[in-house]
Amino acid sequence: MKEKPESNEPEAATEAQAAPAPEEAVAPEEASAEAGSETAKLLAELDKAQAQAKDYEDRYLRSMADLDNFRRRAAREKEESRLLANAVLIEELLPALDNFRLGLAAAGNHPEAAEVAKGFEVVAAQLRQVLNGHGLEVIEPAPGEDFDHNLHEAVSQSPSDEIADNKVLTLVRAGYQLNQRLLRPASVVVSSGPAEG
Incomplete structure:
Protein backbone atom coordinates (compact mmCIF):
# COMPACT_ATOMS: atom_id res chain seq x y z
CA MET A 1 0.00 0.00 0.00
CA LYS A 2 1.12 3.39 -0.80
CA GLU A 3 0.90 6.01 1.81
CA LYS A 4 -0.56 9.26 0.84
CA PRO A 5 1.82 12.06 1.09
CA GLU A 6 0.97 14.31 3.92
CA SER A 7 -0.19 17.68 2.89
CA ASN A 8 0.02 20.78 4.94
CA GLU A 9 -2.90 22.36 3.21
CA PRO A 10 -5.69 21.09 5.52
CA GLU A 11 -3.76 22.17 8.58
CA ALA A 12 -3.25 25.55 7.11
CA ALA A 13 -6.98 25.78 6.44
CA THR A 14 -7.75 24.79 10.03
CA GLU A 15 -5.39 27.39 11.38
CA ALA A 16 -6.96 29.98 9.14
CA GLN A 17 -10.40 29.06 10.47
CA ALA A 18 -9.25 29.16 14.09
CA ALA A 19 -7.64 32.57 13.85
CA PRO A 20 -10.03 35.29 14.89
CA ALA A 21 -11.03 37.91 12.43
CA PRO A 22 -9.52 41.26 13.18
CA GLU A 23 -12.00 43.55 15.03
CA GLU A 24 -12.00 47.23 15.43
CA ALA A 25 -9.80 48.05 18.29
CA VAL A 26 -11.52 49.94 21.13
CA ALA A 27 -9.43 51.91 23.49
CA PRO A 28 -9.83 50.88 27.13
CA GLU A 29 -10.68 54.47 28.14
CA GLU A 30 -13.55 54.62 25.64
CA ALA A 31 -14.92 51.25 26.77
CA SER A 32 -14.76 52.39 30.38
CA ALA A 33 -16.52 55.69 29.56
CA GLU A 34 -19.30 53.88 27.66
CA ALA A 35 -19.81 51.41 30.52
CA GLY A 36 -19.86 54.27 33.05
CA SER A 37 -22.38 56.19 30.96
CA GLU A 38 -24.60 53.12 30.65
CA THR A 39 -24.35 52.48 34.41
CA ALA A 40 -25.22 56.10 35.20
CA LYS A 41 -28.23 55.86 32.89
CA LEU A 42 -29.40 52.65 34.58
CA LEU A 43 -28.89 54.15 38.04
CA ALA A 44 -30.90 57.22 37.08
CA GLU A 45 -33.71 55.00 35.78
CA LEU A 46 -33.55 52.94 39.00
CA ASP A 47 -33.77 56.08 41.14
CA LYS A 48 -36.73 57.29 39.10
CA ALA A 49 -38.48 53.91 39.42
CA GLN A 50 -37.85 53.83 43.18
CA ALA A 51 -39.23 57.37 43.59
CA GLN A 52 -42.31 56.41 41.58
CA ALA A 53 -42.76 53.23 43.67
CA LYS A 54 -42.49 55.31 46.87
CA ASP A 55 -45.10 57.74 45.51
CA TYR A 56 -47.45 54.86 44.66
CA GLU A 57 -46.93 53.37 48.13
CA ASP A 58 -47.74 56.73 49.78
CA ARG A 59 -50.89 57.09 47.67
CA TYR A 60 -51.93 53.54 48.53
CA LEU A 61 -51.40 54.09 52.26
CA ARG A 62 -53.35 57.38 52.16
CA SER A 63 -56.19 55.72 50.26
CA MET A 64 -56.32 52.88 52.78
CA ALA A 65 -56.36 55.37 55.68
CA ASP A 66 -59.15 57.38 54.00
CA LEU A 67 -61.16 54.21 53.43
CA ASP A 68 -60.65 53.12 57.03
CA ASN A 69 -61.75 56.56 58.31
CA PHE A 70 -64.80 56.46 56.03
CA ARG A 71 -65.78 53.02 57.33
CA ARG A 72 -65.44 54.14 60.95
CA ARG A 73 -67.40 57.34 60.33
CA ALA A 74 -70.16 55.45 58.51
CA ALA A 75 -70.40 52.88 61.32
CA ARG A 76 -70.51 55.65 63.95
CA GLU A 77 -73.21 57.58 62.06
CA LYS A 78 -75.23 54.41 61.59
CA GLU A 79 -75.03 53.66 65.31
CA GLU A 80 -75.99 57.25 66.22
CA SER A 81 -78.94 57.10 63.83
CA ARG A 82 -80.06 53.82 65.36
CA LEU A 83 -79.75 55.15 68.91
CA LEU A 84 -81.55 58.41 68.19
CA ALA A 85 -84.15 57.11 65.73
CA GLY A 135 -82.24 54.09 76.18
CA LEU A 136 -84.44 56.63 77.99
CA GLU A 137 -83.21 57.63 81.45
CA VAL A 138 -85.13 59.74 83.94
CA ILE A 139 -83.22 62.56 85.65
CA GLU A 140 -84.67 63.01 89.16
CA PRO A 141 -82.19 64.71 91.47
CA ALA A 142 -82.98 64.18 95.16
CA PRO A 143 -82.98 67.07 97.62
CA GLY A 144 -79.42 67.79 98.74
CA GLU A 145 -77.76 66.65 95.49
CA ASP A 146 -75.31 69.00 93.78
CA PHE A 147 -76.86 71.27 91.16
CA ASP A 148 -75.45 70.17 87.76
CA HIS A 149 -76.00 72.79 85.08
CA ASN A 150 -75.49 70.08 82.42
CA LEU A 151 -78.52 68.09 83.61
CA HIS A 152 -80.57 70.50 85.72
CA GLU A 153 -82.39 73.75 85.06
CA ALA A 154 -82.88 76.11 88.01
CA VAL A 155 -86.36 77.62 87.95
CA SER A 156 -85.79 79.53 91.19
CA GLN A 157 -83.70 79.82 94.34
CA SER A 158 -84.99 79.50 97.85
CA PRO A 159 -83.34 79.76 101.28
CA SER A 160 -83.04 76.58 103.34
CA ASP A 161 -81.60 75.84 106.77
CA GLU A 162 -81.30 72.11 106.04
CA ILE A 163 -79.81 72.13 102.52
CA ALA A 164 -76.55 73.89 101.69
CA ASP A 165 -76.08 76.57 99.07
CA ASN A 166 -76.11 75.48 95.39
CA LYS A 167 -77.77 72.13 96.15
CA VAL A 168 -81.09 70.86 94.81
CA LEU A 169 -83.90 71.83 97.16
CA THR A 170 -86.97 70.56 95.27
CA LEU A 171 -87.64 68.70 92.02
CA VAL A 172 -90.27 70.53 89.97
CA ARG A 173 -90.24 68.44 86.80
CA ALA A 174 -88.23 65.34 85.89
CA GLY A 175 -85.67 65.53 83.11
CA TYR A 176 -84.84 62.91 80.49
CA GLN A 177 -81.87 61.82 78.46
CA LEU A 178 -81.86 59.36 75.58
CA ASN A 179 -78.67 57.32 75.09
CA GLN A 180 -76.60 59.95 76.93
CA ARG A 181 -78.17 62.79 74.88
CA LEU A 182 -80.11 65.29 76.96
CA LEU A 183 -83.71 65.60 75.80
CA ARG A 184 -84.89 67.83 78.63
CA PRO A 185 -83.13 69.03 81.79
CA ALA A 186 -84.71 68.43 85.17
CA SER A 187 -86.40 71.58 86.51
CA VAL A 188 -85.37 72.21 90.11
CA VAL A 189 -85.48 74.78 92.89
CA VAL A 190 -81.95 75.47 94.12
CA SER A 191 -81.06 76.24 97.71
CA SER A 192 -79.49 79.61 98.44
CA GLY A 193 -78.35 78.47 101.91
CA PRO A 194 -79.65 79.60 105.28
CA ALA A 195 -81.81 82.72 105.30
CA GLU A 196 -80.06 85.83 106.52
CA GLY A 197 -80.98 87.09 110.07
Missing part, protein backbone atom coordinates in the same frame (compact mmCIF):
# COMPACT_ATOMS: atom_id res chain seq x y z
CA ASN A 86 -86.92 57.26 68.34
CA ALA A 87 -85.86 60.60 69.85
CA VAL A 88 -88.64 62.62 68.19
CA LEU A 89 -91.36 60.18 69.26
CA ILE A 90 -90.06 59.97 72.82
CA GLU A 91 -89.79 63.77 73.09
CA GLU A 92 -93.46 64.03 72.11
CA LEU A 93 -94.33 61.46 74.81
CA LEU A 94 -92.63 63.43 77.61
CA PRO A 95 -95.65 65.65 78.48
CA ALA A 96 -97.85 62.54 78.65
CA LEU A 97 -95.33 60.93 81.02
CA ASP A 98 -95.36 64.08 83.18
CA ASN A 99 -99.16 64.03 83.36
CA PHE A 100 -99.11 60.33 84.22
CA ARG A 101 -96.74 61.09 87.10
CA LEU A 102 -98.86 63.98 88.36
CA GLY A 103 -102.02 61.87 88.17
CA LEU A 104 -100.46 59.05 90.18
CA ALA A 105 -99.18 61.52 92.79
CA ALA A 106 -102.65 63.05 93.10
CA ALA A 107 -104.29 59.61 93.35
CA GLY A 108 -102.00 58.80 96.27
CA ASN A 109 -103.75 61.53 98.27
CA HIS A 110 -107.15 59.86 97.84
CA PRO A 111 -107.48 56.55 99.73
CA GLU A 112 -110.69 55.67 97.87
CA ALA A 113 -108.72 55.59 94.59
CA ALA A 114 -105.96 53.31 95.94
CA GLU A 115 -106.97 50.28 93.83
CA VAL A 116 -107.17 52.28 90.61
CA ALA A 117 -103.89 54.02 91.41
CA LYS A 118 -102.23 50.63 91.96
CA GLY A 119 -103.34 49.49 88.49
CA PHE A 120 -102.06 52.68 86.89
CA GLU A 121 -98.77 52.28 88.75
CA VAL A 122 -98.32 48.87 87.10
CA VAL A 123 -99.01 50.42 83.67
CA ALA A 124 -96.55 53.25 84.41
CA ALA A 125 -93.86 50.73 85.42
CA GLN A 126 -94.36 48.81 82.16
CA LEU A 127 -94.14 52.03 80.15
CA ARG A 128 -90.93 53.03 81.96
CA GLN A 129 -89.45 49.59 81.33
CA VAL A 130 -90.16 49.80 77.58
CA LEU A 131 -88.71 53.31 77.32
CA ASN A 132 -85.66 52.34 79.40
CA GLY A 133 -85.10 49.46 76.97
CA HIS A 134 -84.81 52.09 74.20
